Amino acid sequence: MNTNTTTTSLRAKSVPRGERPAAYVVDPAAARRQVWLELASGGTGLILALFMWGHMFLVGSILTGEAGFNWVAHMLEEYFIAQPTVAFILLAFIIHAITAGRKVPAQLKERKVMRDLGRDLNAFGKGFPGMARGDARFQPHLESILWIWQLRTGLIIIILGSFHLLLIGADVFRATMEGGLGIEAVRSMDRVGGGLWMVYAILLICVEFHASIGLYRLAIKWGFGARLGRHTLHRIEQVLLWLFLGLGVVVLAVLAGWLPAPLEFLLKG
Numbered sequence: 001m002n003t004n005t006t007t008t009s010l011r012a013k014s015v016p017r018g019e020r021p022a023a024y025v026v027d028p029a030a031a032r033r034q035v036w037l038e039l040a041s042g043g044t045g046l047i048l049a050l051f052m053w054g055h056m057f058l059v060g061s062i063l064t065g066e067a068g069f070n071w072v073a074h075m076l077e078e079y080f081i082a083q084p085t086v087a088f089i090l091l092a093f094i095i096h097a098i099t100a101g102r103k104v105p106a107q108l109k110e111r112k113v114m115r116d117l118g119r120d121l122n123a124f125g126k127g128f129p130g131m132a133r134g135d136a137r138f139q140p141h142l143e144s145i146l147w148i149w150q151l152r153t154g155l156i157i158i159i160l161g162s163f164h165l166l167l168i169g170a171d172v173f174r175a176t177m178e179g180g181l182g183i184e185a186v187r188s189m190d191r192v193g194g195g196l197w198m199v200y201a202i203l204l205i206c207v208e209f210h211a212s213i214g215l216y217r218l219a220i221k222w223g224f225g226a227r228l229g230r231h232t233l234h235r236i237e238q239v240l241l242w243l244f245l246g247l248g249v250v251v252l253a254v255l256a257g258w259l260p261a262p263l264e265f266l267l268k269g
Contacts, residue, residue, distance in 0.1 A: 037099050042218050044096035049211040051089055056244055060251050065264035066185035073183040075174065080185070086169045093165060097158050104151060142234070143217075150213045153206040160203040192255040200255075203250045212241040 008079045072121040076082040081238030168183070192200060216237035225233050253259040 006218045035216075037102065038221075040095055041099035042222065044092045045100065045214050046218060047092050048089070048096060049215050051092075052207055052211055053244060055218065056247060056251070059255075060247060062185060062188075062251060062254050063261055063263045064267055065261040066189075067267050068261075068264075069185040075186075077175065077182060082172050086165070086172055090165050090169060093161060100154065101158075104155070128133070143220075146213050146217065150210055150217065153210040153213075154200065156206045157210055160199060160206070163199070164203060189255050189257060197252060197256045200252055204252060205245070208241055208245045208248065212237045212244075 058072055058076075059069075062069040073082075076085075171187070172182035216233055219231060219233055228236075250259070250262075254261055
């Protein structure tokens with residue numbers, strides 16, 4: 001522990017509260033506000049990450065062909081599951097963007113510093129060959145790298161995710177008013193195959209990186225899985241990342257019409 005910091009802390013404790021400099025006085029209201037913001041940010045992040053994994057399996061119904069995809073979509077809309085879910089996720093998305101976005105460097109100068117820091121950290125191992133990424137001494141640098149990439153992917157998700165949510169929301173609620181089906185295999189495949197595959201490919205990569213890193217950092221921050229240790233949690237994060245990223249690539253390829261539905265035979269009697 002830093003000796004100067006310890007000495008300063010002891011001096012602060014020895015001075016009556018009313019006589020302490022402003023730097024030593026903690027505003028309870030501000031502290032509580034930060035805790036609530038952290039809870040809102042982490043809670044909505046957890047909800048969105050779990051939703052995205054569930055969403056992946058639902059969209060993955062396209063692997064069984066158009067009939068399987070339409071059956072899932074029809075069930076969700078017919079039983080009024082899709083409509084409130086879209087509204088709830090849009091609200092959670094907005095809350096998460098606001099509460100987590102408060103940590104984003106606001107000034108261009110600060111963002112340049114973050115960019116330079118990320119570049120230096122990535123090159124760190126080259127200057128110290130004995131300190132590989134698996135080395136415990138590299139862990140603090142790894143945490144910083146993960147935070148930087150979570151921030152970068154989050155900024156992209158705010159733009160592309162908003163576009164996707166508004167697009168799907170408009171389809172679902174218009175269909176609800178007209179008594180039709182808002183999400184259909186033909187419409188989805190036309191959009192993806194017609195050029196939106198690039199948008200969804202970028203969104204897929206960013207979402208999977210952001211969600212897996214976010215859950216890892218959430219587990220570290222709040223002490224979940226503390227017995228497993230950071231190294232094990234990071235390995236779990238990597239497995240989840242590549243598992244859902246791989247599944248997403250296959251689903252996207254089928255939606256774009258590049259691959260036939262590999263499980264379509266399951267629905268053919």
